[in-house]
Amino acid sequence: MSGDEKKPKPSTPEGARTGALDASRLDGASIDEIADFATEEIPTQEARRLETRDDGEEPWTDEVTEPGEARPSVLPELDDDPPTQQVEIDVTPKRYEMLDSLGVVGMGEVLRVRDRELDRVVCMTLLHPRFSMSPRSMTRFREGVLLGAGLQHPAIPPVYDAGMLPDGRMYYTTIEGQGATLSALAGVEAPVRRRVGWVARVAEAVAYAHDRGVVHGWLGPAVVRVGEPGRVMVHGWGFRPSTTERAFTAPELRGGQATEPSAVTDVFALGAVLFFVLTGRAPATAGDPVPPSAAGGAADDRLDAICLGAMSARAAERPATAGDLLGAIAAWIEGS
Secondary structure, rough: OOOOOOOOOOOOOOOOOOOOOOHHHHHOOOOOHHHHHHHHHOOOHHHHHHOOOOOOOOOOOOOOOOOOOOOOOOOOOOOOOOOOOOOOOOOOOOEEEEEEEEEEOEEEEEEEEEOOOOEEEEEEEEOOOOOOOOOOHHHHHHHHHHHHHHOOEEEEEEEEEEEOOOOOEEEEEEOOOOEEEEOOOOOOOOOOHHHHHHHHHHHHHHHHHHHOOOOOOOHHHHHHHEEEOOOEEEEEOOOOOOOOHHHHHOOOHHOOOOOOOOHHHHHHHHHHHHHHHHHHHOOOOOOOOOOOOHOOOOOEEEHHHHHHHHHOHHHHOOOOOOOHHHHHHHHHHHHH
């Protein structure tokens, strides 16, 4: 070969990634089409690399490795602190204006944005960059969005919009969180009947979801917001948080006897939330549950019995459904 003769460029293997995702052709696409596009465009080899931990440990899994072990998170640990840099959300068309970054929750970065088309402030959840190149994570995110969109209840946040940003990250928008979480209201004085009414509203939303075959899985005071005038919203449908509150997790999940949440684990969590609003503290995780009145809560014998029944260590002894628990709570409210 002569010195001035150029060597041919090596060809790019078919399917190899040569740059950022070209999301420009997805304007107006459905979330199903977006998920299909992302799965097709990202090579399996890259996805496998991104789903393997950098420290050489095994990839994250849903399986419990040994009986009795606490169930490992299906997600890697994320930073508890909000992101230090604002995220550029240059959606085409430029529908959303960035206002605030609210932090990292589970698989998503949560932003407060203004919807320019409808002139209202909404909450946007973006698939975290750590997961945005993984087809498995994108599929999980899509399924969570569709699950939430299929629930139409006044106490369940509605999904307004969903799509993909130019950088390839999936997002969805929902109602802006109003009021305070039950966690923040722990030390606030409120009549017992009103506090029990908050839990009744949560149980109503969960019962509605159960009737449609949907389990929440991660109920706790941190995912329940109470606004004015007494409006209750249950967040977190379809998305497991990066950390869960052990005191509100059913014993069979904590101990590994059950590997997936179910209706009866949601019932346990509802009983634990009721205990929390009555006492201002989380129930103990060791030993048999104690009644709220024994923990300084303003509860009578009937409320004690409702709480203890829902928090039974034996799943078969709990109310069978959230609807059954709701009936007992509603009867107490009517008779109080």
